[in-house]
Amino acid sequence: MSREYDRDWDPDLYKKIDKYNSVKNLEQCLQCGKCTGNCPVAAITPSYNPRAIINDILAGSTARILDSDEIWRCMKCGTCYRGCPVDISFTSLILELRFAALESGHGQKYVVPANKFVFRSMEYGINFVPGKRGMERVMKLRSDMGVEPFPKVTPEAIEQFKAIFEQTQTLRYMEKLKTDTEKPLRLSYAEGRIVNE
Template sequence: MLFYLIGGWIFTFKFSLEDAVKELRPQLCYQCMKCSSGCTAAKVVNNYRPHEIVALVKAGYSDELINSDVIWACSVCLKCVEYCPQRVSPFEVVMALRNESIARGRVPPKSFVEMAKSVLKVGHIQEPMYIMSKDFEEVSRMELGLPEMPKPKDFEKFKQHVLLVGFEKLKEVIRV
């Protein structure tokens, strides 16, 4: 764990679920289900209901949620953040659970692993692709006359910092 000493304050990039829960106050939730009624993911993913997730965290079942894949279904539409009359923000609760699951060394769904690998390799979630046009031509950035996609200049330093701000455990698990 790395600490940064700044003007007498100790700031750490380590994430803790307890702190997040304290800050997000899911105990204020009174289960009005407004979040689930608007939720994009709840309409298409069977067992994903934000109000249930908040209720489970409130009742102390965070471990079970962290070990389940369902927390990765959120579509980041942020409607629950706006709808909640208690300002609980189920979105932030889900993100805190995801962060904790990564910190405990669980592997996220495959696409997230691919994106994280790419960030550690080129600094972007994916590399420029060949795209099939309507005339069945495969085109790349170069063929379209677009300039090259920039990468972080000092890549080693960038990678070191990415690992420091929370990718360390994930890197160990996915073995990049």
């Protein structure tokens, strides 16, 4: 691991990270640690520490956040936000961090396999459409219940759904993620310890 120098730190990091303006009040953090105490992931994986992640961002440490796999542990249950006395939406922060990580070329391995669902939903207008065998099961279940064999979405709606993803450049963005070469994550942790320094 390369050394981290304070000249690399960026005091405005918290503004840059919040690119889509979904957290808004990160600098109000009291460092009380309620987010971490409540967090079910932190209870299992002590190296995952929401309070420390906020602290690092506010201090401006750029190196240790985006290329570690800590930000890919969150289950987005929002218990952190529910306990937060100043209403910082840590789940939104995690999403922003993931956007930033992908932009800097880290962590594609976590999203690219899942993107097949997005491409599939473009064909059907709804998500989680199963494959051939799963489809037979669903159609039988639904027919037995006396409802239409598969939830219907009109062709126009599917076309418009897909057009929205095309016109906002989202599909292109995801295609690009697929072909980008991924920079390896520098740090990974297990049970609270760094394992591949």
